[in-house]
Structures are given as C-alpha cells and as structure tokens.
Amino acid sequence: MSESKQKTVAIVGAGACGLVCAKVLLDDGFDVSIFEKQRELGGVWCAESAYIDLHDQQAGGTYEFSDLFNGEEFAPWWRVHDYLQKYADLFHLTQRIHFQTRVMSIDKENIKNDTIPWIVKVETIDGQNKTFEFDLVVIATGLFSEPNVLNFQGQNKFAGEITYPFAIKSYEQMANKRVVIIGSGKSAADMAVLAGHYARSCHLVFRKAHWALPRKIIGGYMSIRYLLTRVFSINFPPFPDAPHTYLFHLFHRKFPAFSIKSSKDAEADILAIHGPDLFNDKIFIPQHLLHHESSVIVLPDDFIKLKKEGRIIGKLASIREIVNETTIRLDSEEELEADMIICATGFVRRFSFFSEKNAQAMGLVKKSGGDTKINLYRQVLPVGIPNICFIGFTSSTGHWTIAEVASHWLSDYFLKRLKLPSEKEMHEEIERRHTFLYDTFGDTGGAEYEFSYYWIGPFEIYLKDMGLALHRTNNWITEYFVVYRPYRLRGLHEERRIKAEKGIVPRHWYFSFEHTICLILLLIFLFFIF
Numbered sequence: 323m324s325e326s327k328q329k330t331v332a333i334v335g336a337g338a339c340g341l342v343c344a345k346v347l348l349d350d351g352f353d354v355s356i357f358e359k360q361r362e363l364g365g366v367w368c369a370e371s372a373y374i375d376l377h378d379q380q381a382g383g384t385y386e387f388s389d390l391f392n393g394e395e396f397a398p399w400w401r402v403h404d405y406l407q408k409y410a411d412l413f414h415l416t417q418r419i420h421f422q423t424r425v426m427s428i429d430k431e432n433i434k435n436d437t438i439p440w441i442v443k444v445e446t447i448d449g450q451n452k453t454f455e456f457d458l459v460v461i462a463t464g465l466f467s468e469p470n471v472l473n474f475q476g477q478n479k480f481a482g483e484i485t486y487p488f489a490i491k492s493y494e495q496m497a498n499k500r501v502v503i504i505g506s507g508k509s510a511a512d513m514a515v516l517a518g519h520y521a522r523s524c525h526l527v528f529r530k531a532h533w534a535l536p537r538k539i540i541g542g543y544m545s546i547r548y549l550l551t552r553v554f555s556i557n558f559p560p561f562p563d564a565p566h567t568y569l570f571h572l573f574h575r576k577f578p579a580f581s582i583k584s585s586k587d588a589e590a591d592i593l594a595i596h597g598p599d600l601f602n603d604k605i606f607i608p609q610h611l612l613h614h615e616s617s618v619i620v621l622p623d624d625f626i627k628l629k630k631e632g633r634i635i636g637k638l639a640s641i642r643e644i645v646n647e648t649t650i651r652l653d654s655e656e657e658l659e660a661d662m663i664i665c666a667t668g669f670v671r672r673f674s675f676f677s678e679k680n681a682q683a684m685g686l687v688k689k690s691g692g693d694t695k696i697n698l699y700r701q702v703l704p705v706g707i708p709n710i711c712f713i714g715f716t717s718s719t720g721h722w723t724i725a726e727v728a729s730h731w732l733s734d735y736f737l738k739r740l741k742l743p744s745e746k747e748m749h750e751e752i753e754r755r756h757t758f759l760y761d762t763f764g765d766t767g768g769a770e771y772e773f774s775y776y777w778i779g780p781f782e783i784y785l786k787d788m789g790l791a792l793h794r795t796n797n798w799i800t801e802y803f804v805v806y807r808p809y810r811l812r813g814l815h816e817e818r819r820i821k822a823e824k825g826i827v828p829r830h831w832y833f834s835f836e837h838t839i840c841l842i843l844l845l846i847f848l849f850f851i852f
C-alpha cells in the first residue's frame with residue numbers, strides 16, 4: 323500500500339459511479355481528485371440534469387451502495403441526489419470535487435508508457451484553464467448524460483420548441499401545448515405522463531414498443547423487487563465468463579427452452595396485468611420476446627389511466643418531416659399538430675477529451691450518428707493502455723452495484739494486484755461479450771454496454787477475478803431467495819486487504835444446499851440407526 327499511497331488519481335465525473343469509485347480508491351490510499359462540469363454532484367440525479375418528476379425505477383432498496391443503507395425504491399430524483407450528497411459528505415468526497423470544472427483534454431506523450439503521468443487540462447466556469455498531472459485517471463462520465471440530438475427534415479420551418487426530457491423542469495413548460503414525444507423508453511413514458519396531465523394534447527411517436535414492467539407481477543401479487551434475487555437470475559442463460567455453477571450450466575444445457583418458456587409466461591402475466599386499457603391499442607404490444615428486452619422500464623403511475631382517457635395517444639411511426647410551423651408528417655403519412663417536440667431518443671457517448679488517435683487506441687470507436695462503440699476489457703480497461711480505467715459503462719438493473727464491485731477491481735488493477743490475461747485474450751473476452759449481447763438483444767445500439775437484466779453474472783466476474791467469495795450471505799436460503807441488496811458487498815475492502823496480505827480468500831462460512839442435503843441424509847441415517 324505504501325507504494326500506492328502517494329499515487330494521484332483524477333476521476334472525471336461526480337455522478338454515482340465516479341463517487342463510489344472515489345470512495346474505494348480513497349479507502350485504498352490513493353490521492354483522489356474529482357472533476358465535475360456541473361455545479362452539483364450526482365450526474366443524472368441533480369437539478370441541472372433531472373427533469374421534473376424523474377424517479378428511479380429501482381425496486382427493493384437496490385439503488386444504493388454497500389456502506390450507506392437507504393432502502394428507498396422508486397425514489398424521486400432529489401431523494402437520489404440527497405443520498406449521493408450524504409454519501410459524498412460521509413466519506414469525505416465532497417471536498418475533493420472541483421465543481422464547474424470541465425475536463426478538456428487527457429493526454430501524455432506516449433499513452434502506452436506507464437511511467438509518465440497523464441496531463442489533464444480543465445476549464446473552469448469562469449473560463450480559466452488549468453493543467454494538472456496525475457498518475458492515474460478514471461473516466462466516469464456516464465452512459466446517459468448526453469442526449470441524442472435529432473435533426474428533422476424541414477426542422478427550421480417549425481415554430482415551436484424542439485427539446486429533450488432533461489430540459490423539462492416545470493409543468494408550465496407544457497401547459498396548453500400540443501406535445502409530440504418521440505421514443506418509447508423510460509424518459510418518453512415519463513414525458514407522456516407529464517404531457518397527459520398538463521399539455522393540450524400528447525402524442526407518443528415510437529418505432530418499437532418496450533416491455534414495461536408493472537410494479538407487481540405474478541397476477542399482481544409479487545413485488546418486482548423479487549426479480550432482484552439470485553433465484554430469479556436462474557431464468558437467464560449463462561453470461562459469458564461469469565462464474566456460474568456447474569449445475570447452472572447443466573440446467574441451461576439440458577433445458578434450453580426453459581428461458582424462453584419463462585419469458586413467455588412473464589409476458590402473458592404483463593399483458594394480463596396492464597390489461598386491455600394499454601394493449602387494446604396493439605401498437606403497445608412489443609414485437610420481441612421479453613427475454614430480448616434491452617431497455618427494462620417500469621411503467622410510470624397514471625400512464626395507463628391517461629392512455630385510457632385518450633390523453634396519451636400512441637403512434638407506431640417515426641417523423642418523416644416537418645411540414646410547416648406546426649405540422650409534423652409521420653412516415654405513415656399521418657400529420658400531427660404540435661407546438662413542442664420532445665426527443666426522448668436516447669443518448670450518445672462522446673469522449674471529446676481524448677484525441678481521435680488516443681480514443682481509437684483505447685477501443686473507443688466512433689459510430690455513425692456521433693455515438694461511440696465501447697471496447698473495454700471487463701467494461702473497465704482499455705486494452706494495452708495502462709493507468710487509465712472507465713467506470714459506470716455497464717448499464718443494467720444492477721448499474722450501481724456493478725460499478726461498486728468494478729471499482730474494487732479497478733483499484734486492485736491500479737495496485738498491481740490483479741493478474742491480467744494477455745492482450746489477445748482480453749480482445750477475445752470483449753468480442754465474446756459483444757457477441758452474446760448482440761445475440762440476446764439484437765442491434766439496439768447499446769450492445770456494448772446494455773446488459774439489461776444481467777446483473778449478478780457481470781459483477782461476480784469481478785469477484786472471481788479478485789479471488790473473493792461469490793456467496794455473500796451465510797446460507798443458501800438467504801443467498802438465493804432474499805433480494806440482493808448492496809450491503810452484502812460491504813466487506814470487500816477488508817477482504818481484498820486480507821487476500822493481498824495473506825494470499826488467502828478470507829474465511830466465509832456458507833451453509834450450502836449440498837450441506838442441507840447431507841444434513842438431511844445424516845438425520846435419516848441416525849433415525850434408522852437409533
């Protein structure tokens with residue numbers, strides 16, 4: 323540790339993932355500085371970014387970190403922000419953040435040389451330019467902060483406003499307007515509910531319906547928080563490289579139709595719960611299996627009610643052109659009148675602080691439309707470029723949890739405790755994962771980072787790499803049947819320390835299913851003997 327004690331780390335971004343990474347690195351003795359272009363921390367979850375009425379869609383108290391209990395579910399954005407602020411204050415991160423400071427460039431003479439520092443150039447809100455040197459850099463700029471800006475044919479004829487969900491900060495912005503929303507993900511559904519309540523009219527224009535989960539499933543009796551149990555993850559095929567058990571692999575090999583069957587059962591359940599008020603309009607029925615759903619959303623309250631009342635009208639189409647000041651023509655030739663267009667059309671990833679050459683060398687490849695294909699080993703490490711990592715680039719129902727465990731992995735890498743495979747093997751791992759995600763979710767644009775309902779496999783890969791225990795409770799019943807809350811991971815720092823110092827996996831008492839069978843057999847045996 324003493325060798326790494328003086329090592330300086332720059333973290334770009336003070337969103338949830340940047341913060342948890344800072345906490346882990348500080349605990350490991352690094353000298354951490356965080357650069358944040360906004361005036362508050364929290365990234366997506368702060369006043370500058372969040373739209374009015376934004377709630378997280380995380381059930382079961384799983385949107386928190388291991389060492390600060392919260393327990394909220396479906397919290398409004400300001401509660402998530404408060405939680406992150408409390409986390410940053412409690413662990414002395416706030417004083418390490420340079421607010422309103424945008425990182426403009428990260429470079430060094432030879433990015434493959436791990437003996438020279440990174441040069442980080444920043445610009446403050448008052449236009450000052452500053453230059454820093456850091457031994458190590460972590461990019462935590464988020465997957466969902468830069469909206470995908472659309473350009474419509476005839477756009478300059480439009481007299482109204484073309485905007486994005488994050489610009490909607492008050493109900494008044496929509497009042498008395500004819501609003502057209504493009505998209506069918508979470509932000510689009512949230513915008514539709516707002517417009518359904520406050521606008522003169524609301525049309526939701528989308529090309530593909532998503533499976534929207536109700537808050538209660540199985541006929542409305544079971545909270546969706548139980549989807550975040552290990553036992554539920556058995557439904558899904560093995561994730562590449564994840565340390566699934568032999569039984570798990572065998573089960574999926576012997577019964578390959580099981581996942582499809584369970585997916586279809588779940589679809590029937592969702593169709594029944596949301597009912598005809600949503601699905602009498604066939605366009606809201608997704609055309610793909612739930613099993614292949616890349617963008618899991620929880621339907622906001624009131625969506626179905628507003629749709630039933632005709633205050634949200636769906637159109638399965640896309641905008642072909644803007645005809646005049648107020649008229650939009652769809653590719654179905656239908657025309658809609660609008661004063662406001664809200665583009666809830668996703669996000670793009672840009673790493674403008676890297677030169678094109680460096681970005682390319684790091685596996686960040688420009689896609690058409692301005693987005694970037696992200697090729698990182700374990701979603702963290704650019705292959706062949708030392709002393710720089712990325713955190714938060716796995717989107718999943720376990721986004722924060724994965725980022726927390728990945729931060730420990732990243733710290734072990736910086737501490738040179740991790741044994742990495744060859745560069746060829748790293749590229750193969752990236753390829754394997756991309757192929758699996760493309761095969762599972764299709765080319766939805768996010769196949770490099772969109773892990774959807776895969777959360778446990780991905781973070782167990784990090785645990786396995788670090789040589790730590792996969793079972794995080796002390797018996798198989800709690801392990802498999804209780805919601806996987808992040809507090810299960812709160813001992814990771816200490817476990818890593820023991821592992822590094824003594825070379826052993828810290829003792830972890832676990833009463834397995836096999837133990838239970840043996841115990842039962844023993845009791846039966848004793849019963850017959852005596």
Ligand SMILES: Cc1cc2nc3c(=O)[nH]c(=O)nc-3n(C[C@H](O)[C@H](O)[C@H](O)COP(=O)(O)OP(=O)(O)OC[C@H]3O[C@@H](n4cnc5c(N)ncnc54)[C@H](O)[C@@H]3O)c2cc1C
Nearest residue numbers: 335337338339358359365366378379424425463464714721
């Ligand atoms: C509408 C919406 C709802 C969501 N709901 C959920 C949910 O329910 N559950 C879930 O798991 N996930 C959800 N997510 C995903 C969410 O993005 C992640 O869970 C997580 O909060 C992302 O944290 P982050 O730190 O990676 O990124 P961000 O929160 O985006 O933070 C990145 C930070 O980097 C800063 N930054 C960027 N560039 C620079 C620069 N050049 N210099 C300095 N600073 C920079 C940004 O200002 C920002 O503060 C949602 C996302 C959105 C958009």
